[in-house]
Amino acid sequence: MSNSGDGYMTADGRKIGGVMMEMKNITLRFGGVKAITDISFDIREGEIRAIIGPNGAGKSSMLNVISGFYVPQEGEVWFHGKKRAPMRPYQVAQQGIARTFQNIALFEGMTVLDNIMTGRLTLMKSGLAAQAMWWGRAQREETEHREKVEKIIDFLEIQHIRKTPVGRLPYGLKKRVELARALAAEPKLLLLDEPMAGMNVEEKEDMCRFILDVNDEFGTTIALIEHDMGVVMDLSDRVVVMDYGRKIGDGPPDEVRSNPEVIRAYLGVGHA
Amino acid sequence: MLYREAGDFKTSYVKDSQTFPIKADRMAYFALLAVAFLVVPFIINDYWANAVAVPFLIYAIAAIGLNILTGYCGQVSLGTGGFMAVGAYACYKLMTGFPEMPMLLNVLLAGGITAGVGVLFGLPSLRIKGFYLAVATLAAQFFLVWLFNKVPWFYNYSASGQITAPERTMFGIAVTGANTPAWAKYLFCLVILVALAWLARNLTRGMVGRKWMAIRDMDIAAEIIGVNPLTTKLSAFAISSFFIGVSGALFFAVYLGAAEVGEAFGINKSFLVLFMIIIGGLGSMFGSFAGAAFLVLLPVLLKNLLVGGLGWPTDLAAHIELMIVGGLIITFLILEPHGLAQLWRVAKEKLRLWPFPH
Numbered sequence: 001m002s003n004s005g006d007g008y009m010t011a012d013g014r015k016i017g018g019v020m021m022e023m024k025n026i027t028l029r030f031g032g033v034k035a036i037t038d039i040s041f042d043i044r045e046g047e048i049r050a051i052i053g054p055n056g057a058g059k060s061s062m063l064n065v066i067s068g069f070y071v072p073q074e075g076e077v078w079f080h081g082k083k084r085a086p087m088r089p090y091q092v093a094q095q096g097i098a099r100t101f102q103n104i105a106l107f108e109g110m111t112v113l114d115n116i117m118t119g120r121l122t123l124m125k126s127g128l129a130a131q132a133m134w135w136g137r138a139q140r141e142e143t144e145h146r147e148k149v150e151k152i153i154d155f156l157e158i159q160h161i162r163k164t165p166v167g168r169l170p171y172g173l174k175k176r177v178e179l180a181r182a183l184a185a186e187p188k189l190l191l192l193d194e195p196m197a198g199m200n201v202e203e204k205e206d207m208c209r210f211i212l213d214v215n216d217e218f219g220t221t222i223a224l225i226e227h228d229m230g231v232v233m234d235l236s237d238r239v240v241v242m243d244y245g246r247k248i249g250d251g252p253p254d255e256v257r258s259n260p261e262v263i264r265a266y267l268g269v270g271h272a
Numbered sequence: 273m274l275y276r277e278a279g280d281f282k283t284s285y286v287k288d289s290q291t292f293p294i295k296a297d298r299m300a301y302f303a304l305l306a307v308a309f310l311v312v313p314f315i316i317n318d319y320w321a322n323a324v325a326v327p328f329l330i331y332a333i334a335a336i337g338l339n340i341l342t343g344y345c346g347q348v349s350l351g352t353g354g355f356m357a358v359g360a361y362a363c364y365k366l367m368t369g370f371p372e373m374p375m376l377l378n379v380l381l382a383g384g385i386t387a388g389v390g391v392l393f394g395l396p397s398l399r400i401k402g403f404y405l406a407v408a409t410l411a412a413q414f415f416l417v418w419l420f421n422k423v424p425w426f427y428n429y430s431a432s433g434q435i436t437a438p439e440r441t442m443f444g445i446a447v448t449g450a451n452t453p454a455w456a457k458y459l460f461c462l463v464i465l466v467a468l469a470w471l472a473r474n475l476t477r478g479m480v481g482r483k484w485m486a487i488r489d490m491d492i493a494a495e496i497i498g499v500n501p502l503t504t505k506l507s508a509f510a511i512s513s514f515f516i517g518v519s520g521a522l523f524f525a526v527y528l529g530a531a532e533v534g535e536a537f538g539i540n541k542s543f544l545v546l547f548m549i550i551i552g553g554l555g556s557m558f559g560s561f562a563g564a565a566f567l568v569l570l571p572v573l574l575k576n577l578l579v580g581g582l583g584w585p586t587d588l589a590a591h592i593e594l595m596i597v598g599g600l601i602i603t604f605l606i607l608e609p610h611g612l613a614q615l616w617r618v619a620k621e622k623l624r625l626w627p628f629p630h
Contacts, residue, residue, distance in 0.1 A: 131480050143285045
């Protein structure tokens with residue numbers, strides 16, 4: 001790893017490691033529309049990195065570039081010190097990057113347990129024939145992974161809905177199940193696209209607690225998009241601010257908050 | 273109370289993930305198996321075998337196959353008849369080409385060949401979905417029927433264009449051909465059905481099944497958590513076609529004995545099996561059985577009732593029967609769009625609390 005030596009200490013005393021993912025001069029176009037223009041930033045090992053910006057700033061597009069949905073026309077994505085070739089989303093998942101979606105993308109017809117078990121599929125190895133026989137390795141593996149999944153279920157406090165089909169759950173719980181499914185993959189990097197959208201204050205507090213706990217207990221690096229400024233400023237170690245596809249700020253929350261360009265983008269100024 | 277879930281605690285994850293987690297269900301299942309294997313073969317006669325038992329067993333295999341593809345993996349297929357024809361013709365060519373080969377192997381190899389053909393026609397599913405995929409599989413249906421009609425090699429250049437199953441024995445007892453005893457037909461199909469249903473159940477409750485369902489419920493999310501859409505969809509096509517191929521082979525060799533492709537494996541077959549899984553319940557093993565039973569038994573029942581019971585003329589009864597079956601299908605779909613399996617589930621949930629309403 002090229003930059004692994006340097007790091008920094010956060011305000012609450014956690015040690016942040018070297019660069020895990022680096023976006024270099026990313027430009028993404030849809031036909032004539034530039035969604036992202038020449039953006040560079042990095043995500044360091046163990047940190048909570050936020051991407052903020054007004055609607056249409058290109059935040060979700062950025063996340064989609066990281067998770068492989070979009071291939072940028074220009075720029076490079078570096079992960080663990082290696083340049084990443086353009087790849088399909090499932091290959092990105094196999095590299096240890098998991099994500100949740102802005103509008104929940106769960107498997108509605110499956111139970112909570114099956115949804116979360118699906119999250120572990122990149123870690124399961126038994127073949128088709130073994131699974132068809134439900135014998136030996138396949139059955140052992142199923143049980144082992146079930147144990148891991150049960151830990152995540154305990155961690156996110158969703159034991160009571162284990163066998164409920166996801167389609168029947170209320171919104172807040174669905175969000176939590178989606179987080180559980182992403183966590184089940186034991187990701188190195190967890191991408192959260194508006195994890196608190198549409199939640200009430202209590203649910204938001206729960207979700208904040210879970211995000212901090214995930215980062216603290218599993219050491220998972222987290223990159224999140226969020227609109228609730230209070231949440232972002234409290235949770236994140238460093239913030240990237242985007243507006244109209246450009247990066248207009250990057251740094252610790254306090255620094256970003258006082259950045260005049262950021263204030264202009266969010267509050268607007270009179271065109272005198 | 274005979275049937276209850278309360279107090280039936282699981283102490284290990286293995287026990288929790290078994291096929292019939294509820295003890296009463298498990299006992300009913302074993303009882304049913306015992307009757308099917310130990311009682312029915314001794315009392316079955318030609319009428320019951322040919323009108324009810326054998327077609328039910330064979331359609332159940334086809335329904336499980338289509339349910340894997342459509343119900344579990346969400347890929348609509350109208351090519352079932354065509355794939356059954358592949359199974360039938362593959363079985364015929366194997367039976368006539370290698371007379372020494374055991375019949376069971378013929379049937380399984382026919383399934384394997386159908387799996388290959390299924391993968392080939394499944395390739396479009398990587399680009400197209402829903403109705404468009406249905407149209408692509410419809411093309412498979414017509415192409416395959418045309419192919420088996422057009423190329424004489426497939427029916428060994430017989431003058432009639434039909435294929436006829438020669439006699440093949442297992443353990444000295446005929447399982448195909450004119451001299452097959454009713455119980456042998458029944459047992460042969462039953463063994464294959466039970467084995468295949470067991471495999472299908474294992475696949476659908478494990479990771480393969482979860483991948484299929486993930487693709488069905490939301491393919492984008494499935495891909496983001498690491499499901500490879502290519503291998504997942506094609507594995508569904510392969511395994512589904514294997515089941516359908518086996519059912520086609522049995523349908524031709526054991527049930528019909530002689531078949532003409534357009535008549536035996538036309539588009540009607542595709543719709544019939546599709547109706548079975550829709551009425552039975554998409555994405556449910558129980559539904560595959562229930563749907564097959566419903567559509568096989570109902571016409572027999574109605575015929576006996578109208579002709580035998582009320583003494584109506586046969587032709588009138590045949591028409592009325594079609595109307596009643598059609599009407600029932602529509603009524604069913606309006607009352608319970610998720611099929612018989614859902615009715616069964618709801619009934620079980622009610623039974624948990626019975627006799628209390630809440």
